[in-house]
Amino acid sequence: MRPDRAMWAVGLALACAVFAGLVLNLTTGLTRAGWAVTLAVAVLACVGVVLAVRRRRAGTVSAATVHPHGLRLSFFSPSLTAGYLLLAATLVGGAVWLTQVSAGWQHSPGFAQLWLVPAGKAASATLGVRNDYPLRQTFHLELETGAHTVTTWNLHLAAGQAWQRTVAAPRGNRLAARLTTPGRVLEATS
Amino acid sequence: MARRNTGAVGNGLAGSWLAGNGLAGGRLAGGRLAGGKLADSRAALAVLLMAAGVLAVSIAYAAGRANAGAGGTAHAAAVAAYWLGEALIFGPPAALALGRPQPGEQAAAWLAVALGTATYLVKYLYSPSFFEFPDELEHWRTLVTVLTTHHLFGVNYALPISPDYPGIEVVTSALISLTGLGVFAAGLIVAGLAHLVFTTALYKLFRQVGGTPQIGLAAVTCYATNPHYQVFDAIFGYQTLALAFFALALLALRTATQPVQPGVGRTRVIGTWVLAAVFAVATAATHHVTSYMLAGTALLVAATTTVTTATTRRRAAIAAPAGFAVGCGAIVALWTWRVAPATVSYLSPAVSSLADSVRSALAGHIPKSPGTAALPAPLADRAASYAVALLIMAGIPLGWRRIWRTKRADPWALALGAGAALYYPCVALPFIIADGSELAGRMLTFVYIPVGYTLAVTLVSWPQTPRAKAAKAAVVAILLAGGIAMGWPPWWERLPGGYVVDAFDSGITTESVAAATWAAATLAPGQRVAADYTNNLLMGTYGGLNPVNDVAALFCGGQWTAADAVLARQQAIKYLVVDLRTSVYRNPDGSDFIDSTTACPTPVPLPDLRKFDSVAGMTRVYDSGNIVVYALSEAAYAP
Numbered sequence: 001m002r003p004d005r006a007m008w009a010v011g012l013a014l015a016c017a018v019f020a021g022l023v024l025n026l027t028t029g030l031t032r033a034g035w036a037v038t039l040a041v042a043v044l045a046c047v048g049v050v051l052a053v054r055r056r057r058a059g060t061v062s063a064a065t066v067h068p069h070g071l072r073l074s075f076f077s078p079s080l081t082a083g084y085l086l087l088a089a090t091l092v093g094g095a096v097w098l099t100q101v102s103a104g105w106q107h108s109p110g111f112a113q114l115w116l117v118p119a120g121k122a123a124s125a126t127l128g129v130r131n132d133y134p135l136r137q138t139f140h141l142e143l144e145t146g147a148h149t150v151t152t153w154n155l156h157l158a159a160g161q162a163w164q165r166t167v168a169a170p171r172g173n174r175l176a177a178r179l180t181t182p183g184r185v186l187e188a189t190s
Numbered sequence: 191m192a193r194r195n196t197g198a199v200g201n202g203l204a205g206s207w208l209a210g211n212g213l214a215g216g217r218l219a220g221g222r223l224a225g226g227k228l229a230d231s232r233a234a235l236a237v238l239l240m241a242a243g244v245l246a247v248s249i250a251y252a253a254g255r256a257n258a259g260a261g262g263t264a265h266a267a268a269v270a271a272y273w274l275g276e277a278l279i280f281g282p283p284a285a286l287a288l289g290r291p292q293p294g295e296q297a298a299a300w301l302a303v304a305l306g307t308a309t310y311l312v313k314y315l316y317s318p319s320f321f322e323f324p325d326e327l328e329h330w331r332t333l334v335t336v337l338t339t340h341h342l343f344g345v346n347y348a349l350p351i352s353p354d355y356p357g358i359e360v361v362t363s364a365l366i367s368l369t370g371l372g373v374f375a376a377g378l379i380v381a382g383l384a385h386l387v388f389t390t391a392l393y394k395l396f397r398q399v400g401g402t403p404q405i406g407l408a409a410v411t412c413y414a415t416n417p418h419y420q421v422f423d424a425i426f427g428y429q430t431l432a433l434a435f436f437a438l439a440l441l442a443l444r445t446a447t448q449p450v451q452p453g454v455g456r457t458r459v460i461g462t463w464v465l466a467a468v469f470a471v472a473t474a475a476t477h478h479v480t481s482y483m484l485a486g487t488a489l490l491v492a493a494t495t496t497v498t499t500a501t502t503r504r505r506a507a508i509a510a511p512a513g514f515a516v517g518c519g520a521i522v523a524l525w526t527w528r529v530a531p532a533t534v535s536y537l538s539p540a541v542s543s544l545a546d547s548v549r550s551a552l553a554g555h556i557p558k559s560p561g562t563a564a565l566p567a568p569l570a571d572r573a574a575s576y577a578v579a580l581l582i583m584a585g586i587p588l589g590w591r592r593i594w595r596t597k598r599a600d601p602w603a604l605a606l607g608a609g610a611a612l613y614y615p616c617v618a619l620p621f622i623i624a625d626g627s628e629l630a631g632r633m634l635t636f637v638y639i640p641v642g643y644t645l646a647v648t649l650v651s652w653p654q655t656p657r658a659k660a661a662k663a664a665v666v667a668i669l670l671a672g673g674i675a676m677g678w679p680p681w682w683e684r685l686p687g688g689y690v691v692d693a694f695d696s697g698i699t700t701e702s703v704a705a706a707t708w709a710a711a712t713l714a715p716g717q718r719v720a721a722d723y724t725n726n727l728l729m730g731t732y733g734g735l736n737p738v739n740d741v742a743a744l745f746c747g748g749q750w751t752a753a754d755a756v757l758a759r760q761q762a763i764k765y766l767v768v769d770l771r772t773s774v775y776r777n778p779d780g781s782d783f784i785d786s787t788t789a790c791p792t793p794v795p796l797p798d799l800r801k802f803d804s805v806a807g808m809t810r811v812y813d814s815g816n817i818v819v820y821a822l823s824e825a826a827y828a829p
């Protein structure tokens with residue numbers, strides 16, 4: 001394999017993909033079906049070109065190719081070279097494995113999300129909580145209007161689990177939500 | 191003997207049109223001349239050492255994650271492992287390129303590929319799970335829009351110009367559609383392929399112009415030490431793919447402009463021109479500045495052709511590169527006019543700022559040094575930055591001398607030599623304009639191409655004495671250290687793991703991403719939002735909101751003033767995102783906000799951030815502990 005041939009092939013494929021995308025944008029859109037048809041057309045075109053070139057070359061008598069010893073470069077062939085490359089691949093594999101493992105070491109201590117958002121024009125609001133702690137947590141949620149507590153909830157949420165309700169927002173009064181989380185109190189108003 | 195033979199075969203001008211031309215498939219005997227199997231095994235050993243370097247960097251990054259925020263011996267060991275890894279990645283190709291026996295044709299080409307692979311792995315190892323670099327997130331947003339709408343040229347509030355140059359998003363969406371891969375995996379593959387193609391094409395170009403695989407490998411190794419090559423030019427961003435097209439277009443142009451040798455069919459020459467045109471158009475559709483650089487480079491080659499060509503043949507010789515430059519210019523103009531008119535408003539502020547600064551500098555008014563609030567870089571980093579600048583400035587004239595002596599008949603060699611002169615204004619930029627460091631860094635991606643070649647021809651010409659070998663090693667070490675010191679990631683996040691408030695990737699936490707994801711699910715898209723740097727980025731990408739810059743004044747000060755209300759109204763701010771961590775930590779860059787007009791202190795005083803709770807017309811719609819989102823109603827705009 002020659003790196004420069006691979007370079008031209010990959011580069012051309014990338015450029016053709018850009019052009020195909022621009023054409024698809026004007027026609028069917030960049031859908032899976034559109035790309036599949038484009039790929040099929042591209043493969044057929046490549047096969048056609050290869051066949052045409054071969055047919056053309058078959059009509060000419062080409063000079064015999066001479067490969068004096070040493071001109072045929074054999075980057076991969078000697079066993080020592082292959083051994084080095086195999087070891088290199090192993091080291092790179094180890095590097096990738098280590099980085100994948102270590103990426104998981106960065107654990108957030110966890111947090112919770114509280115939101116209270118007006119729900120359209122109606123006199124209501126969306127109240128929500130999400131547990132982003134690594135483990136199941138219990139939260140105490142209070143909803144107040146003015147100085148009065150409207151209602152309270154004790155929420156048991158698994159990691160990544162969210163809870164959401166639509167609550168009535170009394171006209172003229174401000175809603176306030178208070179969420180007690182491990183070591184912290186979150187507040188939202190509407 | 192070996193050197194003479196290789197040079198004769200590989201010389202782009204004197205040698206065969208086929209020689210070194212990947213299109214024509216010419217085979218060279220470099221490997222045999224360099225010692226055949228011995229040279230192959232030496233190259234393979236170099237690849238092995240480079241792989242060991244990648245592993246050392248991976249260990250350093252893992253140690254950085256394990257000891258996040260900790261200093262001391264563990265951190266020092268991790269930093270040492272990082273530098274050892276970088277030295278192992280760059281050292282072997284440099285040693286083979288600058289030592290004896292010189293590398294063979296295939297060995298040098300594969301070593302260039304290995305260099306591209308190893309450097310891309312370094313970038314991947316830094317952020318192996320998701321896109322973290324700011325520009326990657328901005329292009330991720332464009333890609334998601336393409337995948338969602340199945341159409342191009344949508345809206346991207348975080349980087350509005352990105353949808354107008356959709357090359358990388360088109361290719362990635364094709365890969366995702368055809369394979370079912372995830373966005374991150376597909377993006378990694380496309381960016382990685384582009385990085386490899388760019389590196390290989392650069393090697394081929396240097397090799398053709400330089401005439402030997404030795405110069406090709408030396409030049410591409412020198413180029414790879416540029417501050418942005420390893421990370422910024424390998425991220426999932428439009429420039430990464432455009433650089434591949436740029437290099438291929440230049441390579442095709444170089445091939446097409448060489449004298450046609452007997453036996454070479456007209457079809458092949460036309461095919462080469464078609465390739466040059468295809469890659470030029472692809473560049474124009476992928477990245478604005480890269481397409482301008484392509485046209486500029488062709489113009490430079492046309493200019494140097496006037497010097498190298500006899501008067502009688504001059505018109506014909508100039509026609510090819512000049513015609514290509516004009517064609518590129520026409521394509522760029524057409525794309526800008528029909529598809530990307532916003533490019534003008536996107537780039538014009540930077541251009542006018544540059545022009546104003548240059549005018550001021552010429553008039554003797556040097557602006558105040560920017561970034562005075564920033565933490566000073568470590569002494570070693572600063573020393574490496576200055577050393578590499580001095581080294582290159584001193585080395586370029588030596589390269590010019592060498593090029594003039596040996597290559598003055600080749601317009602491409604002269605063009606590369608002339609292009610290296612741009613390094614001097616790049617060094618001056620940080621001293622004459624406010625954000626000159628960033629502009630200079632971006633320019634170095636292109637300027638290092640001629641610089642790499644010019645340095646390489648000098649280094650390769652040095653003798654193989656022990657003293658000269660030591661000097662070559664020192665030069666490569668300074669180039670590498672200086673490039674890393676000035677490049678990405680910056681010194682405070684060179685190892686991943688720790689949290690740095692409003693830094694580039696180390697400022698991104700799951701809590702910030704969660705807030706932006708909540709915004710995308712809950713708030714109407716496109717609403718204008720003011721936030722600190724990291725949340726500004728995330729709200730514009732993950733959040734689908736429209737982040738507004740230059741509104742740091744809203745966050746400064748303990749009171750919500752009439753001026754704040756007017757500014758919020760003028761900018762139609764609908765949401766304010768407050769990250770309370772900005773009151774705890776100091777941003778090493780000197781500012782937590784994207785703002786060219788207001789300098790907020792860092793850390794921001796906590797009362798400044800708490801004031802919003804008592805502002806009439808502001809409701810606290812979201813709270814996650816560190817991040818609070820306020821919604822502004824009409825009352826908040828009342829002065």
